[in-house]
Amino acid sequence: MNKPKLRLKISMSLDGFVAGPNQSLDNPLGIGGMRLHEWVFPLRAFREMHGLEGGETNESSAIIEEMFVNVGATIMGRNMFGGHPGDWNRTKPWNGWWGTNPPFHHPVFVVTRYPRQSLSLDGGTTFTFVTSGIQAALDQARQAAGGKDVSLGGGANVARQYLVAGLVDEMNISLVPILLGSGERLFQDTGDNLHGLELVRTIAAPKVTHLRFTRP
Numbered sequence: 285m286n287k288p289k290l291r292l293k294i295s296m297s298l299d300g301f302v303a304g305p306n307q308s309l310d311n312p313l314g315i316g317g318m319r320l321h322e323w324v325f326p327l328r329a330f331r332e333m334h335g336l337e338g339g340e341t342n343e344s345s346a347i348i349e350e351m352f353v354n355v356g357a358t359i360m361g362r363n364m365f366g367g368h369p370g371d372w373n374r375t376k377p378w379n380g381w382w383g384t385n386p387p388f389h390h391p392v393f394v395v396t397r398y399p400r401q402s403l404s405l406d407g408g409t410t411f412t413f414v415t416s417g418i419q420a421a422l423d424q425a426r427q428a429a430g431g432k433d434v435s436l437g438g439g440a441n442v443a444r445q446y447l448v449a450g451l452v453d454e455m456n457i458s459l460v461p462i463l464l465g466s467g468e469r470l471f472q473d474t475g476d477n478l479h480g481l482e483l484v485r486t487i488a489a490p491k492v493t494h495l496r497f498t499r500p
Contacts, residue, residue: 288426289453292436292443293351295320296457296470302440303468312366312381314467320460323492324348333387343489356429358388359421361442362396365411371398379403380411391428393421395442418445440468450479455497
């Protein structure tokens, strides 16, 4: 039986940014950051996940379909969950970008410095806010995943921490042929190696190239 993996999937510009500058409620991916994901919006597989009809099929479709295969839990950082910086607003708490029925449909663990009660939404998604670090979040996610893999999302900060700690078993980078110029870099101060990961697959698709790295 294969050991469950921690799988990072993220879109990145040619100059290494996974979000643009000046992230805010109005620009959650930073200025220009939405351009990193323009390849995914027209896909039928993506639209179906969000309850929409129609869409196209191309080489990227399988990448989207793989995202939740054998995944039992997700880890993300505070920036990906979103909301204002600093402590939570207790009177009007931020409940994520995804509405009342997020596309995860499994437990999600948010790495943050600020404690908060768990948040249960429709479709089986529960957000648990972990203040004791990346290893604690991974331990809780693996337990919740019940033997399945754990998906690792952004933002750049939490993804970087897991990479540097050597905890990422599979890294899927969707390389988008644009330049953002500034923002959040995935590989900022991560050293000059891939922390045990090797390139095993390359898929060229319209407006994006998908790179998969795994441990040998």
